[in-house]
Amino acid sequence: MEETSCIKTLLINVVxxxxxxxxxxxxxxxxxxxxxxxxxxxxxxxxTSREKVPEAQGVICGAIYLIVMFVFIPIPFLDHLxxxxxxxFPFHEYVEFxxxxxxxxxxxxxxxxxxxxxxxxxxxxxxxTIASLPLLMVYFVxxxxxxxxxxxxxxxxxxxxxxxxxxxxxYMGMLAVFCTNAINIVAGINGIEAGQGLVIGLSVxxxxxxxxxxxxxxxxxxxxxxxxxxxxxxxxxLYHNWYPSGVFVGDTFCYFSGMTFAVVAxxxxxxxxMLLFFIPQVFNFIxxxxxxxxxxxxxxxxLPRFDPQSDTxxxxxARFKSSEVSLLGRIILRVFxxxxxxxxxxxxxxxxxxxxxxxxxxxxxxxxxLGPTHEQRLTFILLMLQVFCSVLALFIRYPLARLVYERLx
Amino acid sequence: MEETSCIKTLLINVVxxxxxxxxxxxxxxxxxxxxxxxxxxxxxxxxTSREKVPEAQGVICGAIYLIVMFVFIPIPFLDHLxxxxxxxFPFHEYVEFxxxxxxxxxxxxxxxxxxxxxxxxxxxxxxxTIASLPLLMVYFVxxxxxxxxxxxxxxxxxxxxxxxxxxxxxYMGMLAVFCTNAINIVAGINGIEAGQGLVIGLSVxxxxxxxxxxxxxxxxxxxxxxxxxxxxxxxxxLYHNWYPSGVFVGDTFCYFSGMTFAVVAxxxxxxxxMLLFFIPQVFNFIxxxxxxxxxxxxxxxxLPRFDPQSDTxxxxxARFKSSEVSLLGRIILRVFxxxxxxxxxxxxxxxxxxxxxxxxxxxxxxxxxLGPTHEQRLTFILLMLQVFCSVLALFIRYPLARLVYERLx
Numbered sequence: 001m002e003e004t005s006c007i008k009t010l011l012i013n014v015v016x017x018x019x020x021x022x023x024x025x026x027x028x029x030x031x032x033x034x035x036x037x038x039x040x041x042x043x044x045x046x047x048t049s050r051e052k053v054p055e056a057q058g059v060i061c062g063a064i065y066l067i068v069m070f071v072f073i074p075i076p077f078l079d080h081l082x083x084x085x086x087x088x089f090p091f092h093e094y095v096e097f098x099x100x101x102x103x104x105x106x107x108x109x110x111x112x113x114x115x116x117x118x119x120x121x122x123x124x125x126x127x128x129t130i131a132s133l134p135l136l137m138v139y140f141v142x143x144x145x146x147x148x149x150x151x152x153x154x155x156x157x158x159x160x161x162x163x164x165x166x167x168x169x170x171y172m173g174m175l176a177v178f179c180t181n182a183i184n185i186v187a188g189i190n191g192i193e194a195g196q197g198l199v200i201g202l203s204v205x206x207x208x209x210x211x212x213x214x215x216x217x218x219x220x221x222x223x224x225x226x227x228x229x230x231x232x233x234x235x236x237x238l239y240h241n242w243y244p245s246g247v248f249v250g251d252t253f254c255y256f257s258g259m260t261f262a263v264v265a266x267x268x269x270x271x272x273x274m275l276l277f278f279i280p281q282v283f284n285f286i287x288x289x290x291x292x293x294x295x296x297x298x299x300x301x302x303l304p305r306f307d308p309q310s311d312t313x314x315x316x317x318a319r320f321k322s323s324e325v326s327l328l329g330r331i332i333l334r335v336f337x338x339x340x341x342x343x344x345x346x347x348x349x350x351x352x353x354x355x356x357x358x359x360x361x362x363x364x365x366x367x368x369x370l371g372p373t374h375e376q377r378l379t380f381i382l383l384m385l386q387v388f389c390s391v392l393a394l395f396i397r398y399p400l401a402r403l404v405y406e407r408l409x
Numbered sequence: 410m411e412e413t414s415c416i417k418t419l420l421i422n423v424v425x426x427x428x429x430x431x432x433x434x435x436x437x438x439x440x441x442x443x444x445x446x447x448x449x450x451x452x453x454x455x456x457t458s459r460e461k462v463p464e465a466q467g468v469i470c471g472a473i474y475l476i477v478m479f480v481f482i483p484i485p486f487l488d489h490l491x492x493x494x495x496x497x498f499p500f501h502e503y504v505e506f507x508x509x510x511x512x513x514x515x516x517x518x519x520x521x522x523x524x525x526x527x528x529x530x531x532x533x534x535x536x537x538t539i540a541s542l543p544l545l546m547v548y549f550v551x552x553x554x555x556x557x558x559x560x561x562x563x564x565x566x567x568x569x570x571x572x573x574x575x576x577x578x579x580y581m582g583m584l585a586v587f588c589t590n591a592i593n594i595v596a597g598i599n600g601i602e603a604g605q606g607l608v609i610g611l612s613v614x615x616x617x618x619x620x621x622x623x624x625x626x627x628x629x630x631x632x633x634x635x636x637x638x639x640x641x642x643x644x645x646x647l648y649h650n651w652y653p654s655g656v657f658v659g660d661t662f663c664y665f666s667g668m669t670f671a672v673v674a675x676x677x678x679x680x681x682x683m684l685l686f687f688i689p690q691v692f693n694f695i696x697x698x699x700x701x702x703x704x705x706x707x708x709x710x711x712l713p714r715f716d717p718q719s720d721t722x723x724x725x726x727a728r729f730k731s732s733e734v735s736l737l738g739r740i741i742l743r744v745f746x747x748x749x750x751x752x753x754x755x756x757x758x759x760x761x762x763x764x765x766x767x768x769x770x771x772x773x774x775x776x777x778x779l780g781p782t783h784e785q786r787l788t789f790i791l792l793m794l795q796v797f798c799s800v801l802a803l804f805i806r807y808p809l810a811r812l813v814y815e816r817l818x
Contacts, residue, residue, distance in 0.1 A: 037526075116521075130480070134507060137503075140490065
């Protein structure tokens with residue numbers, strides 16, 4: 001696309017994003033009663049009030065996002081549409097838009113179904129994989145780049161680049177599953193999900209803008225078209241979800257966000273950079289692994305414990321019998337405790353030995369380090385950490401990467 | 410595509426449709442408790458038992474349909490994918506698949522949201538229109554045929570063909586809205602929604618097969634790829650929804666079905682023929698207009714009245730004050746009564762004159778003609794009417810059309 005027409009398209013996209021922001025701002029309070037009436041509400045466990053808080057508000061975000069994108073789609077193709085130059089029509093670009101929206105739409109639907117019906121874990125892993133199939137097929141027919149550039153120190157052994165073929169598709173499929181679940185497991189305090197989404201979204205936008213002058217300009221433009229409206233609806237949601245939350249975001253929002261990030265990363269060829277912006281989520285995922293994969297017993301909820309007296313949060317504990325833990329579980333507990341990632345207590349109960357440990361999430365870890373903390377302050381600190389990690393990511397991506405690569409793919 | 414590879418693709422599609430059928434057969438009873446737990450159930454008003462019947466089961470159909478289609482998508486393109494002949498890749502065909510699935514996925518999502526939250530009428534009209542935008546854009550860039558062939562008797566005035574331009578797009582957008590709502594308003598007795606879907610689906614498949622030898626072979630193949638799996642999941646749903654219903658289909662199913670039909674009709678260039686298969690729905694829509702547009706007061710439910718003594722259904726009545734009806738409403742009531750479409754009674758109540766009339770749906774009309782009828786028999790008769798109309802449609806489409814056209818577009 002030409003310089004001017006591309007700036008024009010970007011400006012229209014910004015206007016659409018603002019419209020998305022305004023619509024979300026208005027519709028969230030407007031539809032509140034509809035959600036409560038439909039039994040879609042929760043009680044905030046970290047408040048003294050037992051008010052009904054509408055759940056699954058990500059569905060409003062997601063629906064407005066889809067509407068905005070549907071109306072926006074023709075804009076980048078206006079030149080071709082105006083001249084009715086259909087023979088020259090860039091189908092390979094249009095196909096990317098449609099595949100991306102299809103994957104995102106599927107995830108919003110899946111997330112909403114999860115909020116309404118509490119899906120099983122196998123659905124949560126299987127369905128995002130299937131939803132990313134059309135996307136991977138687009139990747140296959142438009143790029144099919146499955147080579148990875150080998151870092152300098154290893155080139156003596158592996159050569160300059162390595163074609164990992166099918167493994168690369170597996171990696172991209174897993175990226176979609178990872179992104180959709182990663183935000184979802186850093187959850188449980190007001191504003192944290194929407195906050196993460198906003199920080200990651202803005203970070204990727206900054207990265208895309210820095211890359212607009214580079215070789216992959218079209219890919220980064222594409223990413224901007226998708227992320228600016230995302231940031232629009234996400235900010236409005238954060239406004240309503242900020243402490244004290246008037247609404248909860250639900251799984252819908254986490255799935256919607258995760259898939260949006262996965263989509264732009266895959267079609268924009270910057271999946272490795274995208275993962276850098278997910279450092280806190282990757283860390284949280286690794287930290288959670290023993291509980292998620294049941295090496296160590298996992299309680300139903302792992303959100304921090306609320307102390308109404310001091311209006312602060314403390315780390316929540318999991319308590320289980322020593323005999324319930326396998327040898328591997330025991331080793332993990334020791335190692336985590338050694339690195340001070342968890343607090344570990346062993347004591348003798350009435351019917352045998354018991355183990356108590358703080359739940360393995362980044363939120364509980366932060367509370368272990370900070371001591372009892374007010375909910376709003378905790379969210380703020382965790383989001384600042386996310387911002388810090390984004391800066392770190394850009395540092396790794398630019399100056400540091402030059403040490404091991406000529407340029408990062 | 411070549412003859413053999415096209416037959417192979419069609420056979421694979423049939424296998425996928427059977428898998429879809431089996432999965433739906435198994436999952437509907439399997440997930441029953443999940444729906445009831447999530448408060449998604451209804452009570453069958455035409456039974457003496459007050460058992461909880463899971464609602465919105467169209468969402469299971471729809472989800473399985475999407476999964477089957479996602480896995481199927483690469484098959485028609487296997488030749489191109491195998492040779493990695495990406496320069497020659499038929500993007501314009503792939504784009505049709507994605508746009509179609511995007512519109513269908515949006516409608517399943519919207520239908521489910523409607524089942525969970527009871528959306529307002531303005532949403533039900535606005536959202537399908539927006540969901541069909543990507544589809545219309547695909548139509549614009551791949552075909553942009555907006556000419557209609559003028560019937561012979563009018564050619565003296567209008568010429569051979571008439572380019573109605575933008576109006577044609579408006580018509581297609583309205584087709585999507587019509588189809589998604591048309592099935593939804595012929596509802597309320599066991600098996601009627603899924604039954605309609607099945608009969609229309611099979612009729613269109615028959616039509617597609619007849620046209621496979623013609624000029625628009627690709628378009629009819631495309632339609633078959635979408636409709637065979639639809640018929641697969643729809644039959645399984647009908648099995649569980651047949652009298653006495655173990656499950657209800659919900660708005661989700663009606664929206665899903667409607668959009669699937671609209672999509673294949675638009676991209677297959679047979680929207681007028683498709684409307685012929687909707688004759689009972691068009692008739693029901695016209696009959697319902699006075700109540701839907703509130704020229705005559707409309708009660709919340711218009712389903713037939715159940716008589717537990719005789720285990721039969723009778724037409725349900727709307728009762729309202731004479732003063733509530735405008736002059737136009739009065740005229741409509743007279744005309745409908747004159748043509749024996751409704752039963753009209755006027756009587757003097759305690760506080761003024763009252764009007765009673767049977768509710769304006771094809772189901773109540775059938776009951777008016779048939780007299781008290783058992784629910785299963787009523788569904789069967791209405792579905793036979795649908796079959797008869799399909800035969801009529803094919804008669805209009807083939808022998809009759811030759812009288813006014815050389816060939817129908």
